[in-house]
Amino acid sequence: MTWTGDPIWLADVLRAEGLTVIEHAGWLGRGHGDFRDLRGVMCHHTAGGGPNDWRIVQNGRPGLPGPLAQLVLERDGTYRVIAAGVAWHAGAGSHPGWPTDNANWHVIGIEGVNDGVGQAWPAVQMDAYRRGCAAILRRIGRPASDCVGHKEWSSEGKIDPNFGMASFRAEVARLIATGPPAPMENEIDAEAAVARAWIGTRTTPGELVTADGIGRYARFANGSVYWHPYVRNGDATAVPAHLMETYARYGHESGFLGYPTLRHTVVPGVGDIQAFEGGTLYRRYGQDGFPVRGVIGKRWAAEGYETGPLGWPISDEYDNGTGGLAQDFQNGRLQWDPSGVVKEINRRSDDR
Template identity: 30%
Template sequence: MATPLTPDRLLDALRDEGVTVIEYGDWRNHDRAGHGGWGPINGVIIHHTVSSGTESSVELCHDGYSELPGPLCHGVIAKDGTVYLISAGRANHAGRGDGDVLSAVVDERPTPSPSEGDTDGNAHFYGFECINLGDGDDPWPEAQLDAIERASAAICRAYGWSAASVIGHKEWTSDKIDPRGFSMRTMRERIDRRLGRAPTRPVPTPVYEPFPGGDFFRSRPRSPIVTAMGRRLVAEGCSAYADGPGPQWTAADLRSYARWQRKRGYSGSDADGWPGRTTWDALRVPKV
C-alpha cells in the first residue's frame, strides 16, 4: 500500500528532481483532514487554474472559495516553473471520478475514457494546479512544462511508478477539460524519459531582465522593471533622482538614463534618455 509522503519527504523529492520550491504558509498542516480519506496514494493529477497572476492564483488555491474550501491542490506551478507547496495532505482537487480510471492507474496501463463519478479522487491523488487561463490561447512556457514534468517525475520516482501514474483532470472525470493547451500523452513521454535517467538540475533562467522594447518606456509605464532599472542607474553613478527610484516612469528616469547613455559614449539624439537594446543589455537590470 502506497502511504502518503511525509512533508519532508515530499519536499526532498521535489528538490532532488531539480524543482524550485517555495513553501507557502503552514503547508505542512494545511489540509482537509476529517473530510475523507488520504491514501492509499496511487498517482498524480495535473490541473489548470483558470486564472492569471502568481500571487492571486496561489492564494486562491490555498484558501479556496465559498463553494470549495482550500487547499485546492498540493502544489501550484507558476509560469516561471516555481512550485508553491500549499498542502501535504488531503486536498480538494480531484473530486469524484471513474473507478475504472483509478484501476488503470494502479495497474499502470492506458486509462479508459471516464464515464462514472463513483470514486473519491482526493483520497488517491496528489494534485498540481498549473497557472493558466485554460482557454487554449494562454501559452505554456517551457519553464512551466519542465516543472510539471519534474514535479510529476519526483513523485513517481519516490514511489517507483512509471509516467502512467500521471493523468490530467479531464482523464479522471468527463466533467473537466483540464489541462488544456498541451498533450498529457506528450507530457507522460517526457516524464518517462526523465525517469530513465538520474535527476538533473534545470538550465538556469536568465538573471537579467530582457529589453522590453522602446515602446514600453515611451508609454510611461508603472512597472517593477522601472524600479530595477533605476536602482542600476544609481549603482552606476547616473542618478538624476531627487526621490526614488520607483515603479512609475518619470522625467527623472529619462534624465538618469541619458546620463547612462553618455557614460557609454553616446551623445546627441543617441543620448536622449529613451532606453535602447544595446545600452539596456549593458546595464544588466536584474530580472523581476
C-alpha cells in the first residue's frame, strides 16, 4: 500500500455522480491528520434525525472533537462535505483487508441523517447513499465489499446504520460497474491546442489508457497531457517535460501524486510549479524537482510557499529517525512528528 493522501476530490467525485453537494468552508483543511491509503467507505446514521445533525459531525461533542465523519448525507439526498482529513468515526472493530481497530486513517465515513429508532429513510436519501458510496469506491479502486456498515465493523456494539447492508452493497456493486462518464476524445486535443506554443508535436498515437483503466494521456515532444473524468471537472491538463521528469520519478498518475489538478506555473528564470492531487511539484531549472505535500506542505504553504522564508524544496520528505518526517528547503527544514507538530529548525542564511 502506498500513501494516497487526503480525498481532496470528494466534492468533485460526488458531483460527477450527479449528486448535490455542499462544500463546508475549510473542509480541505479539516481533520485529525492526513489519510494513509484509502481502503473503503463506512456507513453510519447520525442517531439525531434533524437538519442540525451536521453540526455535531463537524464540531464534535464533549470528549470527542470533530470532525466525526468526512460526509453527512441529508434526508433530501444532499451531501455535506465536512472534512478531507481523518475523522473519528470508526472506533474499534475489524474487516478483512482493513487494519484492526484502526480504520479512521483508511476509511471515509458517511453519516446519514436518521434517528435510528424508526424514522423512515427517504428513497432520495438512500439513492444518494448508494451512489455516493459507489462513486468513492470507484475513485479509489476498491470493490463493493469495502462498503461496510459501522455495525458490521464494530466490536463495541454499534448498531448503525439500521438498514440491511447486503442488499445495499449489491446495489453499490451494480453502480460501481456502471462506470464513470465516457471519456470525451477531444479533451486531450483541446488542452494540447491551448499548449501549442510550447508542447510540440504528438509522439504517441491517439489517447493511451492510464494504469487505472479510466484516465487517458498522450505524449508530446515537450510534455504530456493527462485526462481523468473526475479531475479538473473532466478537463485535460498539460505537464511540461521539465516537470514530467520529476513526475516520472514518483510513478506518474499511479503514484501518490495522482493526476495534475492545475496547469503549471512558470517562475521566469527560476523554475516550474504544478499541483497534482497528492501534492505539488517544484522544480528549479538545472536542479532536481521535489513534491511538497501533507502536513509539512500545509505548514510550508502557511509560510508563503516558495516565496516565503524557507524558499524552494531541496529534498523529498524523509524519515527523521524519530518516527516522523522531515523535508529540507533552501533556507531551512520542516519536521513533522506524530504529535502533529511541525517545527522549523536550522534556518540557514546560505542559499543552496
